[in-house]
Amino acid sequence: xxxxxxxxxxxxxxxxxxxxxxxxxxxxxxxxxxxxxxxxxxxxxxxxxxxxxxxxxxxxxxxxxxxxxxxxxxxxxxxxxxxxxxxxxxxxxxxxxxxxxxxxxxxxxxxxxxxxxxxxxxxxxxxxxxxxxxxxxxxxxxxxxxxxxxxxxxxxxxxxxxxxxxxxxxxxxxxxxxxxxxxxxxxxxxxxxxxxxxxxxxxxxxxxxxxxxxxxxxxxxxxxxxxxxxxxxxxxxxxxxxxxxxxxxxxxxxxxxxxxx
Numbered sequence: 001x002x003x004x005x006x007x008x009x010x011x012x013x014x015x016x017x018x019x020x021x022x023x024x025x026x027x028x029x030x031x032x033x034x035x036x037x038x039x040x041x042x043x044x045x046x047x048x049x050x051x052x053x054x055x056x057x058x059x060x061x062x063x064x065x066x067x068x069x070x071x072x073x074x075x076x077x078x079x080x081x082x083x084x085x086x087x088x089x090x091x092x093x094x095x096x097x098x099x100x101x102x103x104x105x106x107x108x109x110x111x112x113x114x115x116x117x118x119x120x121x122x123x124x125x126x127x128x129x130x131x132x133x134x135x136x137x138x139x140x141x142x143x144x145x146x147x148x149x150x151x152x153x154x155x156x157x158x159x160x161x162x163x164x165x166x167x168x169x170x171x172x173x174x175x176x177x178x179x180x181x182x183x184x185x186x187x188x189x190x191x192x193x194x195x196x197x198x199x200x201x202x203x204x205x206x207x208x209x210x211x212x213x214x215x216x217x218x219x220x221x222x223x224x225x226x227x228x229x230x231x232x233x234x235x236x237x238x239x240x241x242x243x244x245x246x247x248x249x250x251x252x253x254x255x256x257x258x259x260x261x
Contacts, residue, residue, distance in 0.1 A: 007226055008258035011206040012148040012177070014225070016156060016187075019212030019235045022163065026130040027155075032101060032123055035114055039097055042117050044089045051116060056093055058109035063096065072103070077079045106154045106182055115158040129163035131172075132176065132232070138252035139175045145257045148177040152196060152209075157181045187216045193223035210249075214242050226243040228255065 006013070018027050046052040088178070100110045121127045139149050151160050157179040165173050178200070185192030197204040204224030211217050212235040217227040229238065229246040238248075249255060 003256050004228055004249050004255045006142075006147070006208055006255055006257045009206055010208050010226065010257070011202050012150060012200055012219075014150050014152050014180075014193075014207055014209045015144060016209075016211035016213070016216065016230075017151060017153040017160065017163065019232055020210055020230045021132065021135045021151075022130050023132070023232070024212075024234045027201065030127060030130075030161065031114075031118060034127060035101065035117055036098065038117065038121075040090060040094050042103065042120070045094055047086060055109070055113040055116060058112060059093060059096055062107050062109040077180075107185070108156075108182060110158065111154070111156040111181070115156040115162070118159055118162050122162045127166070129165075129167035131164070131167050131169060132251070134253045135253040136169050136172055136175065138255065139172075142255075142257070143175065147257070148200070149175060150178045150180065150196075151176055152180040152184075152187065152192075154182050154187055157183075185210075187213070188219050190219045190222035193220045193225055197223070197225070210252075210255075212236065214238065214246065217246055 018024055066119065067137065097110060097113065100107060122129070142149060151164075153160050154165075160179050160181070161173060164176065165171050173178055180196050180199070184195050184199070193204060193207075193209070197207055200207065202257045204220075205226070208226040208228065209217065209220040210228050210230055211220070212232060213227060217229050220227050227246065228249050229242070231238070231248050231250050238246075
């Protein structure tokens with residue numbers, strides 16, 4: 001696959017994580033199964049702590065909002081009050097979280113709890129964040145060329161920082177100028193990318209977004225950003241129309257700043 005030029009007016013790169021910097025298999029085969037396998041144990045150990053209480057409170061608010069908006073939700077309520085025994089209350093939270101994960105929900109409440117569980121796992125050395133071999137050298141090169149680099153992922157900012165802070169390449173958090181998650185908006189809405197550009201303090205036209213998901217690429221494009229779609233092993237197959245429409249790369253090393261090749 002040929003190299004792709006980063007437009008010369010670009011001042012920042014915005015990177016997706018799953019399927020872009022990091023194999024999809026890391027999230028699907030390591031991070032998510034870790035939550036499922038250790039959720040009940042984690043809740044039991046931390047149930048009386050303020051952070052865990054806040055996580056459960058947020059999950060309960062999510063259920064209330066789902067009911068109010070007539071959205072599908074787990075078929076029970078979350079109750080952390082004294083009216084129910086702790087074991088039953090924990091079981092209800094476990095059922096809710098597993099239901100959300102099975103439904104591929106991206107709720108902030110779910111992501112927050114997952115982030116706190118992953119933090120404990122990374123700190124204990126149970127998990128190391130995977131990044132493709134081309135990622136760190138390429139980002140270092142872009143930064144030397146004066147570009148800023150940001151992350152935008154459906155995983156919480158905390159989960160993002162854990163992945164790059166405890167990565168197979170060591171702590172590489174210094175490579176990034178900022179992090180965005182779904183608190184700024186969903187990744188398939190163009191408004192989210194407009195807000196990100198505002199936060200960065202530069203027009204969308206000066207930002208290049210890298211993602212493996214064409215719906216996200218379209219939303220960023222609609223907001224005025226330049227985009228490249230990342231084609232990695234295990235990523236979703238693209239249609240012929242998508243292949244002809246988007247700039248495609250299989251490795252970050254194919255991206256070159258205009259005039260500096």
